[in-house]
Amino acid sequence: MNGIVTILKIRTLQALRMLKDVGWLLLLLVAPLVFVFVLSGLETIADQNSELPLLLAAAVLFGIHFKRDDKAFLERLKMPSIIIYFAEYFYAVTPFFLLVSLATGRVFYALCLYGIALLVALVPVGLIKKKDRAGNWSLSAIPVNAFEWKSGLRKHWPSLLLMYFIPLFLSYFTASILVGMLLTTVTISAFYIEVEGKEIFEETAHPFLWSKILSHSKLLHAFFIPHYVLFLMLHSSYWYLLLYMSFVTQAILVFLIFFKYAQYHPRRIVIYNQTQLAIAAMCLVIPILWPAGIFFLVLYGRRAVNNLDQLYV
Amino acid sequence: MFKIEDLNVSYGEQAVLKGLSQTFHLGEIHGILGMNGAGKTTFFNTLYQNIIPRSGLMSMGEKALKREDIAFLETQNYFYPYLKGREYLELLTLNKPHFNIQEWNEIFQLPxxxxxxxxxTGMKKQLAFIGMLSSNRPIFILDEPFNGVDVENNEKIYQILLRLKKGGKIILLSSHIISSLTSICDKISYLSEGKITHVYGKESFNELELQIKNLVKNKIDQKLDTLL
Incomplete structure (x- = not known):
């Protein structure tokens, strides 16, 4: 029992460190959006006999389970791994159990979460090979110089899958698709954190900022075609909200490219400054802060152009 | 001909290259040998203009040496994550229709x-090597190109370097393994404490090997006597 408590303590600390890494500002930005999602989910559970939230919980837990790479480590502990897995998942679903039971009164429904946790824990971790999980897809439809997207889709597909499809499933709610587009763009921001080596940069970078923005924008909006279609089918009277969100995601994408190349250096591997990124994104999302958002766009655009000019003296 | 004169590089107050001068000729394979920390990588990075020297001249023929004159294979190659080998090479050859990825890969057989x-590690090195070949520049700098590469592929790299030499390229390479330099280089410069202290021609490679053996032996012999 002590062992389990120690592991759960470690997991709690890891979760807190992860949140710290994400950055409090970005969390503050995302928190209201998550809140809207949770409310939509609770409303679905309370009003309808929908199993969708349970399926979602199962998908998330299976996703985490298959991504685990601590199998060898856990096998060295003097405790069956299944017990550890179950304890961890039990711990993870408990806040949701409490939320669903208290907010909707559907205790049996909430108890199913523990059933899912047990089912997931029973599945052998090595069932899906790590290589397969890496997303070794061809992605030939994406142009070769949009390597950030090829890499990003392969690397972040589990989180993207959730951010992308859940809003489509919940598209009945007007806010769902809009929030989903924003969360997907936030996830896509991770595509622009890694920096290409100088040899790729030299071949693809010049003259490139504008052509890069153009080709990446095409990809972004092609990615959102199902969102656009569903929204216009279900909530066409709110077309202006879709237009607004489309502009916001476009502006964030442009900022991401500017931000990356404003700081690009051939010997740097990762660009990561969540605080600046979160502040700029927030300014681009909230209409009253748009002047500040435009200021950030211009500032980083100029920095990117200057930086590239210096690298190509 | 590619020439460097009185090259000085410092990291803050610490001088790493101290008045380094050398001439490299077309169609020559020139080895750079030195202990860890002697300044080999700094030297290469300065030539490639990743590092700005405090002073000194670098020229290619009559003109100042430019980054575009050099194809550089670094010791540690950084690859963008989650890309396939083909995609990496396609990115490097976007504007080089003459470079046939498939045919080059028939030599190395990479997946x-x-x-x-x-x-x-060896496969990554070979991939970066193919990428470097695609740039077809007059100077090739290879920092530890044989690290982690198996015997067969080492030999392939040797053969390709000899062909490039025949084609009039200037090749600079470093290695920690002296035999990998003596077997291919026309000259070897010994870099010590930021200076090229001696340049050895082919005829004196044996002397170089012996000198290094003795240098190391003298350094540790006494200690080994007490330990073993």
Whole structure:
């Protein structure tokens, strides 16, 4: 029992460190959006006999389970791994159990979460090979110089899958698709954190900022075609909200490219400054802060152009 | 001809290259040998203009040396994550229709449809080497090109370097393994404490090997006597 408590303590600390890494500002930005999602989910559970939230919980837990790479480590502990897995998942679903039971009164429904946790824990971790999980897809439809997207889709597909499809499933709610587009763009921001080596940069970078923005924008909006279609089918009277969100995601994408190349250096591997990124994104999302958002766009655009000019003296 | 004169590089107050001068000729393979920390990588990075020297001249023929004159294979090659070998090479050859990825890969037989993240150290080195070849520049700088590469592929790299030499390229390479330099280089410069202290021609490679053996032996012999 002590062992389990120690592991759960470690997991709690890891979760807190992860949140710290994400950055409090970005969390503050995302928190209201998550809140809207949770409310939509609770409303679905309370009003309808929908199993969708349970399926979602199962998908998330299976996703985490298959991504685990601590199998060898856990096998060295003097405790069956299944017990550890179950304890961890039990711990993870408990806040949701409490939320669903208290907010909707559907205790049996909430108890199913523990059933899912047990089912997931029973599945052998090595069932899906790590290589397969890496997303070794061809992605030939994406142009070769949009390597950030090829890499990003392969690397972040589990989180993207959730951010992308859940809003489509919940598209009945007007806010769902809009929030989903924003969360997907936030996830896509991770595509622009890694920096290409100088040899790729030299071949693809010049003259490139504008052509890069153009080709990446095409990809972004092609990615959102199902969102656009569903929204216009279900909530066409709110077309202006879709237009607004489309502009916001476009502006964030442009900022991401500017931000990356404003700081690009051939010997740097990762660009990561969540605080600046979160502040700029927030300014681009909230209409009253748009002047500040435009200021950030211009500032980083100029920095990117200057930086590239210096690298190509 | 590619020439450097009185090259000085410092990291803050610490001088790393101290008045380094050398001439490299077309169609020559020139080895750079030195102990860890002697300044080999700094020297290469300065030539490639990743590092700005405090003073000194670098010229290619009559003109100042430019980054575009050099193809550089670094010791540690950084690959963008989750890209396949083919995609990496396609990116490097976007504007080089003459470079046939498939045919070059017939030499190295790399699994180009695999993610680079799954490649071994040697495979990554070979991939970066093919990428470097695509740039077809007059100077090739290879920092530790044989690290982690197996015997067969080492030999392939040797053969390709000899062909490039025949084609009039200037090749600078470093290695920690002296035999990998003596077997291919026309000259070897010994870099010590930021200076080229001696340049050895082919006829004096044996002397170089012996000198290094003795240098190391003298350094540790006494200690080994007490330990073993």
């Amino acid at each position: 180009l449809e695999e993610l680079i993240d799954n490649y071994s």
